Amino acid sequence: MRVDRRRDFPILNGTGPRLAFLDSAASSQKPQQVLDVMTEAYSSYYSNVHRGAYRLSEMATEAYEAARAKVAAFIGAADPREIVFTRGTTTSLNMLAFAWAGARLRPGDRILLTQMEHHANLVPWQMVAARTGAELVFAPLDDRYELDLAAMNHLVDERIAVISVTGMSNVLGTIPSIGPIRTMAEDAGAILIVDGAQLVPHAPVDVKSLGADFLAFSAHKMLGPTGVGVLWGRLELLEALEPFEGGGEMIADVGLYESTWAPVPQKLEAGTPPIVEAIGLGAAVDYLGELGMGTVRDHDMELTRYALDRLGEFDHLTVYGPNNVERRGGVISFTLADVHAHDLATILDEHHVAVRAGHHCARPLMDHLGVPATARASFSVYSDEQDVDQLVDALHHASELFGVGPH
Amino acid sequence: MALEDLYREVVLDHYRNPRNRKPLDRVDAHAEGDNPLCGDRIELDLTLDGDRVSGVSVRGQGCSISQSSASMMSQAVEGRSVQEIQALAERFKRMMTSDDQAPIDPEEPGRYLGDLEALHGVRRYPVRIKCALLGWETLDLALTQTNV
Numbered sequence: 001m002r003v004d005r006r007r008d009f010p011i012l013n014g015t016g017p018r019l020a021f022l023d024s025a026a027s028s029q030k031p032q033q034v035l036d037v038m039t040e041a042y043s044s045y046y047s048n049v050h051r052g053a054y055r056l057s058e059m060a061t062e063a064y065e066a067a068r069a070k071v072a073a074f075i076g077a078a079d080p081r082e083i084v085f086t087r088g089t090t091t092s093l094n095m096l097a098f099a100w101a102g103a104r105l106r107p108g109d110r111i112l113l114t115q116m117e118h119h120a121n122l123v124p125w126q127m128v129a130a131r132t133g134a135e136l137v138f139a140p141l142d143d144r145y146e147l148d149l150a151a152m153n154h155l156v157d158e159r160i161a162v163i164s165v166t167g168m169s170n171v172l173g174t175i176p177s178i179g180p181i182r183t184m185a186e187d188a189g190a191i192l193i194v195d196g197a198q199l200v201p202h203a204p205v206d207v208k209s210l211g212a213d214f215l216a217f218s219a220h221k222m223l224g225p226t227g228v229g230v231l232w233g234r235l236e237l238l239e240a241l242e243p244f245e246g247g248g249e250m251i252a253d254v255g256l257y258e259s260t261w262a263p264v265p266q267k268l269e270a271g272t273p274p275i276v277e278a279i280g281l282g283a284a285v286d287y288l289g290e291l292g293m294g295t296v297r298d299h300d301m302e303l304t305r306y307a308l309d310r311l312g313e314f315d316h317l318t319v320y321g322p323n324n325v326e327r328r329g330g331v332i333s334f335t336l337a338d339v340h341a342h343d344l345a346t347i348l349d350e351h352h353v354a355v356r357a358g359h360h361c362a363r364p365l366m367d368h369l370g371v372p373a374t375a376r377a378s379f380s381v382y383s384d385e386q387d388v389d390q391l392v393d394a395l396h397h398a399s400e401l402f403g404v405g406p407h
Numbered sequence: 408m409a410l411e412d413l414y415r416e417v418v419l420d421h422y423r424n425p426r427n428r429k430p431l432d433r434v435d436a437h438a439e440g441d442n443p444l445c446g447d448r449i450e451l452d453l454t455l456d457g458d459r460v461s462g463v464s465v466r467g468q469g470c471s472i473s474q475s476s477a478s479m480m481s482q483a484v485e486g487r488s489v490q491e492i493q494a495l496a497e498r499f500k501r502m503m504t505s506d507d508q509a510p511i512d513p514e515e516p517g518r519y520l521g522d523l524e525a526l527h528g529v530r531r532y533p534v535r536i537k538c539a540l541l542g543w544e545t546l547d548l549a550l551t552q553t554n555v
Contacts (some may be wrong), residue, residue: 022527340445340469340470340471342445342470342472342535342538343470343472346532346535349532358445359446360446372444372446373445401415401418401419402419402471403423
């Protein structure tokens, strides 16, 4: 393996049986380095930001803003002001749906999504469509579990006002090419939003070349804490975005009847932000930056190739996702014969293998795949071949128990 | 054979060969139960003679816990009075959700609950307990709706 960092993660180094944690697509574990930075913030300089005229508050503000600059550099943003700290991907996407699209869409306008979106990039658009009279249209998948770009292109006309697509499917692992979708957005005069919840933690992302107008992602899937995420947008677009929430921090001047807004990003960060969480995200970005995201991506591809090979040992196991590891991430959804995904997860749990089982917050995609649920193994920088071997051994045991054979 | 393995065999036997799936000649009570999180589903028909459940038919789909539990339940309640069934349901729920050992007899496995006792181990998996209870909740619904 190119990355061998299991030792940095305290939860994986307990005294009990070896844990194969294969649910990083739901939420990743945290390295000691991130935990230390957060503990230091709470124990030596914690206070509210952008307020107090005292040294502690200045220190906290400095650390919070330094985290913003680190995140900006991490995704190649031109200016730290393009980084808005939110509660997570879901909040970032809701801000865009309600504050951007909600204020602009008219009846007959269209929102173009794909068949493989997470509920976070589907349900807000359904809500906004219902409010504005806009329509939802969906780009289909082809039989290799990849986005059918030709069919998607057929849906593009001047009615399309918003295109919002996942950067990496949390079920299939599919990584769609954003370049052609950028062209579609330009043809339609639409804005392009990328749900980066899975992509940003696992692949190099440079927003200058990505082609998106907005990018949303969460800290907790990229070795950082829960409770904080990012909305990146091109500066002029963020400046045009009306505040989603009003309150403290986001104002320039407040009267009884009206107020004016602070400049971005504060305009979009009402209330006390998740200060230490943002600082923790900064530490996670430092950690990933030190490894190099190209190396992280290579690690995921190697491990995915190894896992797909080993899962090939089972005659009755079906993997839902592209075969080509160049076009997919380290998220492997599968079913084993007719064994229910929850039964499978319980047996794997007895072998100290943690996988997700269910619909993965993507019910429409499950319907398309024709299965009520799948089991899903997903990787991060601490995952290794031994985790995959532990999974395969446990799957052999499950096959025996349920009489799936020959295997 | 370890008790744990014996239990597992009983569960899998009911899952692979569910009992009482045949339709009834006369349906006096019917209910359907869903567990949307897992996609488990149970459909239950009953034939009633006075306050006695004389016939049970269960159909459904889902995980091994929900389907085997419903199959075992159908065997356990057939021929019993509503009062007896309520006492049985109470004992089963206690086994699934409490720490006390009273609902089972370790000296004589299956004494009180028969095959249902095989689900004892499920309580180590809190998220799966509702799978085991789905059949019983559906039965409760069928009996309540018909006011037996």
